[in-house]
Amino acid sequence: MAVASLLPFLLLVFLSTTSISVTAARRPPGTADGSESWGYVQVRPRAHMFWWLYRSPNRVDNGSTPWPTVLWLQGGPGASGVGIGNFEEIGPLDTDLKPRNSTWLQKADLLFIDNPVGTGYSFVEESTLFVKTDEEAATDLTTLLKALYNKNNALQKSPLFLVAESYGGKYAVTLGLSIVGAVKAGELKLNFGGIACGNSWISAEDFVFAWGPLLRAVSRIDSNGEAESNSLAEKIKQQIANGQYEDATNTWGQLEGVILSNSNNVDFYNFMLDSGDDPVSATSLALSESMRIRRYARYLSVKASSAGSIDDLMNGAIRKKLGVIPKDVSWGGQSDQVFAALSGDFMKPRINEVDQLLSLGINVTIYSGQLDVICATKGTESWVEKLKWGGLPNFLKLDRTPLYCEGHGATKGFVRSYKNFHFYWILGAGHFVPVDNSCLALKMLGEITQSPAIPASSSS
Incomplete structure (x- = not known):
């Protein structure tokens, strides 16, 4: 890995562009050397989506395998990929604006988008314009990709991979199908490489049924807590079956309140x-006063660093x-x-969409x-076993392959692959895999x- 040569480059780029607003009016937003670009796309009238693209200094063109681009999709809903994914997980700099040794720029160019509209720097001019479904979010994202890709030959040559975390996995599968349709219709010029869903909220029903048994197995709750948890999970299952989705969200x-009270x-x-002990997760677990739902406070709240909070940054x-954010727009304000x-x-659930992509x-x-608890492995395995994809029986029969990191003898994870479906079990990591097990996450990305x-000459 070219970490040694990458770090000075990143610092120079950032420091040389902090006053970009002075020249933004004279040229497209971005750095002078073309290593970064950013801007807004109006995806619908009065609905504006912000994007930020990093070009890796480690780009390799060997004539046969094109250098990839990763579109990172954050969760929430309402979490900022431009802020959270970029500065707290996989981007070139951390929240103290210091180089990140495990940046995913070592393996790909990185595209961060504040999705859906209203997230991060993205904004709507009136409240009726927020998306109400994952499909609507996918339509907006596809509109943005058309604006970025259709007149950019360099981007068209780089295969695009959707990598998602948490609720971002639901965006990824709906966007994946939208991309396939737009490319087939000749509306989008894009080389689609595939999707990767990390700790993703694909099937809420399967996750809530995993919480009680998982936490009892690791002694975090007792049999009484498990019974109470399972009872509410059954209620959620019935509400989902009845199409009472907002009621299911409230339940x-x-x-989550039951889990918190029974687990201290x-x-x-x-x-x-314990809540608040994770340096990556937020300290607050408060319920919304109006909706009685526990927000993804990690995403929507703040994280302290020596430089201040992510909001301050x-x-x-x-x-x-950036120099292009409207005066009346604040990051995370909506x-x-x-x-x-x-x-x-x-x-x-979005299990059917995964099935369609595999087919x-x-x-x-x-x-x-x-x-992880919120999107526990036990729940992920449960929804995977519901797939109707013809290759599933063969996939489930295969042994897993252990995974290691260079210089570390201990097992870091497992992988199982069959045809176009791949499953990675990442050991020692919670919800935020790129932070908790950065070594294996980077290996997996490659x-x-x-x-x-x-080349060896570039990695010295």
């Missing part, structure tokens, strides 16, 4: 920790660097409304952190994207 909030506030993103130094607008779609021959990867090897 989900009640269930377990961290929903890592069952080894995004509404301060980064806003100044996030709560994004969540509320999607409350009727929040509990809807179309699209590469689908699932990865799951061992210590396998998913088939990133060309970096």
Whole structure:
């Protein structure tokens, strides 16, 4: 990996562009060397979506395997990929604006989008314009991709991989189908590489049924807590079956309260920790006063760093660097409304969409952190077993292959693959796999994207 040569480059790029607003009017937004570009796309009248593209300094063109691009899709709903995914998980710099050794730029170019509209720097000019379904979010994203790709030959040559976390997995599968349709119709010029869903909220029903047994197995709740949890999970199952999705969302909030009270506030993103002990997750687990649902507070709240909170960073130094954010728009200012607008779609499963992608021959990867609760591995395995894809029986019969990291003898994870379906079990990681097990996450990314090897002369 070219980490040694990558870090000075990243610092130079950032420091040289913090005053980009001075020249933004004279040229397209971005850095002078073309390593970064960003901007807005009006995906619908009065609905504006923000994107930020990083071009990797480690790009390799070996003539046969094209350098990939990863579109990172954050969860929430209402979580900012431009802020959270970029500065707290996989981007070139962390929240202290220091180089990240495990940046995914080592394996791909990175495209961050604040999705849906109203998330992060994205915004709507009136409240009726928030998306209410994952399909609507996919339509907006496809519109943005058309604006970026259809007149950009360089982007068209780079295969695009959708990599998603948490609720972002629902966006990924609906967007994947939208991309396939748009490409087939000749409306989008894009080389689609596939999708990877990490700890993704594909089937709420399967996850809520996993919580009680999982937490009892690791001694975080007792038999009484498990029984109470399972009872509410049954209620959620019935509400989903009846199409009462908003009611199911509200019951989900009640269930999380039961889990918290019976576990002495377990961290929903890592069952080894108490809420607030995880340096990546937020400290607040408060329920919404109006909806009685526990928001993804990790995403919608703040994270302290030596430089301040992520909100301070995004509404301060980064806003100044970008130079294109409207004066009346603050990063994350509409996030709560994004969540509320999607409350009727929040509990809807997307297993059928995964089935469709597999049947179309699209590469689908699932990865799951061992210590996660909210999107527990047990729940992920349960919804995977519901797939109608013809290759599933053969997939389930296969042995898993152990995974290691260079310089570490211990087992770091497992993988099982059959045809175009791949499942990674990531050990020692909770909900935020790229942070908790950065070594294996980077190794996995290289396998998913088939990133060309970096020449030895470049990695010294």
